[in-house]
Amino acid sequence: MKMTRTKRIGAMGLGLALLAGLLSGCSGDTGKETIRFTFSKREAIGFMTKLVADYNASQNKTEVVLDTSGVDVVSASFVRGNPPDIALANYNMETSRFVQRGALSDLSGTHAASLIREDLKPLMEQYGSYPDRTSALPYSVMASSVIYNKEVFAANNIEVPKTWSELVAACEKLKAAGVTPFQATWKDDWTIAQGWFDYSVGGQVDTLDFFKKLAEEGTDVGPDSSASFQKDFDQPVAKMLTLARNYVNKDAASRAYGDGNLAFSQGKAAMYLQGPWAFSEVAKTAPDLQLGTFPLPMTDNPEDLKVRVNVDLAAWIPEGSKHKDAAQDFLEYLYRPEIIEGYNKSQLGFTPTKDAPVTPDPRIAGMAGYYEQGKVYQGPSVLVPKTIPIMNYTQAVVFGADPASTLRTLDADWARLAFRQ
Amino acid sequence: MSISTRAISATRGNGARHNGTRRTGRRVEPIYYLFLLPSLVLFTLAITIPGIIGIFFSFTDSIGIGDWEFTGFTNYIAIFSDPAILQSYLFTFGFSIVTVIVVNVIAFLLAVGLTSRIRMKTALRTIFVIPMVVSGIIIAYVFNFLFSNSLPTAGAAAGIPWLETSLLANPDLAWVAIVLVTAWQAVPGSLLIYIAGLVAVPGDVYEAADLDGASKLQQLLKITFPLVAGYVVINVILGFKGFLNAYDIIVGLTNGGPGTSTRSIAMTVITGFNGGDYAYQMANATIFFVVAILISLLQLSATRGRSAL
Numbered sequence: 001m002k003m004t005r006t007k008r009i010g011a012m013g014l015g016l017a018l019l020a021g022l023l024s025g026c027s028g029d030t031g032k033e034t035i036r037f038t039f040s041k042r043e044a045i046g047f048m049t050k051l052v053a054d055y056n057a058s059q060n061k062t063e064v065v066l067d068t069s070g071v072d073v074v075s076a077s078f079v080r081g082n083p084p085d086i087a088l089a090n091y092n093m094e095t096s097r098f099v100q101r102g103a104l105s106d107l108s109g110t111h112a113a114s115l116i117r118e119d120l121k122p123l124m125e126q127y128g129s130y131p132d133r134t135s136a137l138p139y140s141v142m143a144s145s146v147i148y149n150k151e152v153f154a155a156n157n158i159e160v161p162k163t164w165s166e167l168v169a170a171c172e173k174l175k176a177a178g179v180t181p182f183q184a185t186w187k188d189d190w191t192i193a194q195g196w197f198d199y200s201v202g203g204q205v206d207t208l209d210f211f212k213k214l215a216e217e218g219t220d221v222g223p224d225s226s227a228s229f230q231k232d233f234d235q236p237v238a239k240m241l242t243l244a245r246n247y248v249n250k251d252a253a254s255r256a257y258g259d260g261n262l263a264f265s266q267g268k269a270a271m272y273l274q275g276p277w278a279f280s281e282v283a284k285t286a287p288d289l290q291l292g293t294f295p296l297p298m299t300d301n302p303e304d305l306k307v308r309v310n311v312d313l314a315a316w317i318p319e320g321s322k323h324k325d326a327a328q329d330f331l332e333y334l335y336r337p338e339i340i341e342g343y344n345k346s347q348l349g350f351t352p353t354k355d356a357p358v359t360p361d362p363r364i365a366g367m368a369g370y371y372e373q374g375k376v377y378q379g380p381s382v383l384v385p386k387t388i389p390i391m392n393y394t395q396a397v398v399f400g401a402d403p404a405s406t407l408r409t410l411d412a413d414w415a416r417l418a419f420r421q
Numbered sequence: 422m423s424i425s426t427r428a429i430s431a432t433r434g435n436g437a438r439h440n441g442t443r444r445t446g447r448r449v450e451p452i453y454y455l456f457l458l459p460s461l462v463l464f465t466l467a468i469t470i471p472g473i474i475g476i477f478f479s480f481t482d483s484i485g486i487g488d489w490e491f492t493g494f495t496n497y498i499a500i501f502s503d504p505a506i507l508q509s510y511l512f513t514f515g516f517s518i519v520t521v522i523v524v525n526v527i528a529f530l531l532a533v534g535l536t537s538r539i540r541m542k543t544a545l546r547t548i549f550v551i552p553m554v555v556s557g558i559i560i561a562y563v564f565n566f567l568f569s570n571s572l573p574t575a576g577a578a579a580g581i582p583w584l585e586t587s588l589l590a591n592p593d594l595a596w597v598a599i600v601l602v603t604a605w606q607a608v609p610g611s612l613l614i615y616i617a618g619l620v621a622v623p624g625d626v627y628e629a630a631d632l633d634g635a636s637k638l639q640q641l642l643k644i645t646f647p648l649v650a651g652y653v654v655i656n657v658i659l660g661f662k663g664f665l666n667a668y669d670i671i672v673g674l675t676n677g678g679p680g681t682s683t684r685s686i687a688m689t690v691i692t693g694f695n696g697g698d699y700a701y702q703m704a705n706a707t708i709f710f711v712v713a714i715l716i717s718l719l720q721l722s723a724t725r726g727r728s729a730l
Contacts, residue, residue, distance in 0.1 A: 071695075072694075072695065075485065075486070075695075078486045078487075079485055079486050093696075093697065094695070094696075094697055097484050097486070097487075097697045098486070098487070101484065101486060101487025101488050102487060102488065103486060103487050186590070187569060187587070187589070187590065189676070189678055251573065251585075251586070253586050253587060253590035253679075254568075254569040254570070254573055254586055254587030254589070254590050255569075256569070385696065385697065385698070386692065386695070386696030386697060386698075387692060387693070387696045387697070387698035387701065389505060389677070389681055389684070389692075392677055392678055392679075392680050392681045392684070393680065393681070395678050395679055395680055396592065396678075396679060396680025396681065396682075397680075399590065399592055399679045399680060400592070401592070401680055409504065412504070413503075413505070416499050416502060416503060419495070419499055420482070420492065420495045420496055420498075420499040420701060421482060
């Protein structure tokens with residue numbers, strides 16, 4: 001017995017020694033300060049890998065390590081108190097949690113912060129902010145609107161519609177010619193929320209103002225509040241349903257995003273309510289298809305036309321980072337004009353800096369003018385906290401649920417969330 | 422713990438008094454406690470402690486990171502008026518009850534068939550057990566494709582209009598698809614238990630019944646069924662418990678849709694992690710935990726007599 005106990009303790013000691021050896025191996029001493037850079041946008045990892053290699057070769061103070069693990073891993077790293085040193089990540093309600101609870105450091109003193117277009121700041125603040133801090137800087141803005149098949153439009157003598165009546169007329173004309181006006185993919189609820197719902201609401205409702213009022217009303221949101229889903233979204237949703245009921249492919253309910261890309265690339269429909277990410281998917285089967293974009297007209301005034309934008313990437317440095325200075329140096333490098341503009345060009349994004357030239361790809365040229373003039377909005381579906389299943393709700397409405405009662409549910413959900421937060 | 426320590430000291434005391442019977446006096450080898458230790462440590466670290474932390478945070482407004490403060494029972498009050506959560510409970514329980522019945526009826530009948538004198542018994546048993554080894558999410562994606570593409574195509578070709586749109590896109594019927602696929606995966610497990618039970622029934626009772634002139638159906642209802650009743654109880658309890666935690670098959674088939682019609686409790690709890698609503702969903706999980714314990718107690722007390730059979 002005594003013998004085995006000694007052996008056991010010996011084995012334990014050996015294990016501990018091994019573990020200690022492994023751990024110390026992590027902090028390898030190269031004389032450079034190592035910072036961890038989180039970036040997980042799949043399509044651009046190749047671009048970023050090269051950028052990081054270039055930066056590491058260009059100076060000998062900092063070694064940047066690219067970390068491509070996804071959003072959930074990053075959230076977990078905050079919980080463990082070991083966040084990345086710098087990140088370029090999608091800016092949304094999830095990231096805004098880090099902002100609101102003060103987990104991100106202030107970037108207002110950086111040169112990069114002074115480059116950002118003033119009119120984009122409300123879009124960032126729409127997700128909430130922390131007092132006296134610029135917690136995140138936009139890096140890449142994606143605009144999305146109706147994607148249309150130029151060849152189908154030309155073949156049917158249709159101009160890009162600028163008003164609701166023109167849109168309906170165009171749909172009728174296409175339908176009469178036997179062409180499906182819209183390719184819909186309702187099996188994937190996000191495609192309804194992102195395209196159908198957001199474009200319809202954003203084209204008619206001032207979402208900045210609406211969500212500001214909604215936040216002020218809080219627990220009082222309901223039929224009598226100054227802003228409510230049941231009142232303000234009633235019209236846009238009705239119009240969305242007009243399009244959804246009459247002008248889509250017959251099998252919309254059982255088609256998913258991938259099916260939609262394929263069908264659209266085969267010219268089976270004239271329009272597609274998707275973002276720029278769909279271009280590369282469509283190009284896989286139809287690389288030479290002539291595509292364009294235009295904002296979905298929801299009113300009869302062409303002045304109301306706006307495009308949906310989202311901050312596809314924003315840069316932030318966590319408060320918990322132990323290498324903030326090195327991370328800020330890398331941040332300034334990322335915002336050098338040739339780097340940020342090169343990145344956005346490669347990803348069909350728009351550069352959010354003040355003097356960036358807009359030389360868009362022909363496929364997104366239809367949105368450039370609106371972006372430059374600041375005629376943009378963020379989609380309501382991403383401005384509702386994720387705990388409210390808004391994507392499911394929009395899908396239910398398209399599948400036949402009563403829109404009025406669904407919008408009332410949304411109001412009740414919003415008020416309940418306000419009650420417990 | 423204290424009881425077992427006392428037991429040990431008692432046996433040790435015995436051993437000391439009757440020195441001659443050293444071998445028999447020391448009944449509990451300490452090595453057995455060593456065997457328990459890894460599970461005890463792991464269970465405490467991975468289940469009990471996180472569970473208690475979770476219950477603690479359900480009384481706060483935490484989002485998982487950063488600052489938080491106590492909010493008392495606010496989360497619980499909000500849950501009881503949240504139609505999305507109430508609906509997820511309704512769906513999950515309805516789904517579990519239906520699935521338990523479907524699975525057990527099919528598994529029992531299959532087991533009776535597979536234990537009778539038929540040809541290719543072994544091969545057939547193997548085939549029926551195969552779904553058990555495929556992971557749920559893969560099964561779900563395969564069936565998703567069948568429901569969304571193959572069935573509608575077949576429906577269109579055969580001119581059956583209601584089959585032309587996917588079953589998964591129908592808010593009133595999507596749950597049927599989920600029951601079917603879950604049953605497809607769950608039947609083999611129950612089937613194996615029933616086969617084990619049926620094999621254990623002694624052959625002479627059937628011979629006696631044959632002599633008395635009982636028909637095969639009478640034998641099934643009056644002999645087989647009562648003798649495997651204990652196995653039915655096991656299958657129902659295990660199955661029900663598993664179906665209450667339904668997650669992967671639903672995610673792969675409908676992802677809670679269409680609308681919110683097939684969101685299970687586990688799915689709503691998970692949204693607390695990726696939707697930044699940690700404390701609220703911890704409250705939901707706590708309620709679910711209490712409900713699950715109540716059900717287990719009910720099942721235990723209702724089946725105590727049965728399992729003694």
